[in-house]
Amino acid sequence: MTDFDHAVINVLGRMDEAAEQYARLGFTLTPRGYHTLGSINHLAVFRDSYLELLGYAPGERDKRAEMWVHPAGLTGLAFRTGNAASLHDDLQRDGVAVEQYRDFSRPVTIDGQERNASFRTFQVDRRDVDNGRIFFCQHNTPELIWRPEWQSHANGATGIAAFTIISNDPNRLSALLKRVPGIYTDGTMRAGRTTLRVFHPSQMPDLCSGVSLLPDLAGGAMRMVALDLFTESLDVTNACLDARGVPYLRERTSLSIAPDAALGLVLRFIEYA
Template sequence: MPESEDGHQRGKLPAELDHVIVLVHGDLDAAAAAYQSLGFQLTPRGHHSLGSSNNLAIFKNNYLELLGYEAGKKQQRPEQWHDPKGLSGIVWRCPDPARAQLNVEQAGVKAEQPLDFVRPVETGDGVFDAAFTVLHLPREGFDYGRTFFCHHKTPELVYRPEWQVHANGVENISEFVFCGDDPRGALDLFERMFGPGLLKEIPGGFGFDAAEARVVALDRQAASERYGADAPLPEAGKTQMIGLVFKTKSLAQAEAALNSSGVAFGTAGDGLRVGPARAFGVVIEFSE
């Protein structure tokens, strides 16, 4: 594989989902309670060195982040809170930030400079700093959320076995859903980053595989047919991140977790669906 002058390999980047972001602004406590009622175990509240705070639901190979701010912290990074509450971020696994930056810029995408930060993590053995490098991508041409690469310097402080057990039996995020009038255009940035031929046509839209997950973009009609009254459709001419599917080892276990919290749900094909009112604007589905 050819190398750049600084020794970093050039080549096709793999499209691998690292985590997803549900933006909750100042409502971290309410969001945590809502997702716990869906059967997710959440990590203790974490606080980034950049000012934001979060709770995570950790799975085998990816995770969900509830991202917000605590009292008095909103103005530390006000640019993070421009998007409304709801599903607002899709984040890519990144073993080598320098290689990722080289590759996306060769594809004509101007990335920001890599940013390092830490988040103290409470474990049974004490408190340690989980360290990350992120590579943010521009909002131009992708103004319906955030997307960036995330390099875990200390994955052992994130993917801890004791946090990967959930009452609903969830093992991984298996699908991330966009909706818009131009499904292919919604995913165009990713085809530029990860290489031509990434996108495959599906009924009502386009999609691609991203390691253990699949990313799809549906047109408004397809989203309405899939979600019915639960569809949080974007405004005409806009694109929006609207839904997640979680792979559970047992739908019966997921159903029991929802019933134990009194959460109303419906069916989604052979799976289960919870409407956006119970999940901070996100349609949640469970499948085996």
């Protein structure tokens, strides 16, 4: 089975601003990480997934330059795999165009001791994905990511409920996602607890009614535009954002933060049963 692993928010060279804003939104962020590939990050870690702020340090845009051609906002849909090499070969045999996997790491300090969190990842051919990446992540050291001290958030967030993409050809993109082994497709697409939603851009205003300045296709055929987050209580989320002066839209079953406050995507909190 292939579960949802994490969502990537591209912040380009604005990591300080992004980290400050997501802390203001009520997320507990991990210390800044420095990948051996050259990028930097902060994570908001949940029970079984995480949200990643990804960017580059001042003067280092040339490192992983292929990443920074994507617009700011949601640019990464990552599935979890226990064996990236095997899944890579399986997808290739099934006719899915994928790029070669690669290994990398970043230092993590745990209880005063430096350790290396290491990963093996590969992505769907970039020619088939606009404005971002669909990729697969093997965690060699998951115990260095899912740490209790990073999993409690003032806004009540506990996981990623849904990942939304807009596309000029939703059927084609949905067909690609359904070829990932383990994606549940009985009426809806799901990877573990996370629903995968693909819509035509004309449907976005209905999905995010009342939210202003919705993300558009940014010149591509598709774009990742919204995350739904599980929260233990909308009242907890509401109170957190009120205390921090963050604007939001509260409806009966959800609470939404517009792209100007969420750095390029719609963040929507929903209460789980």
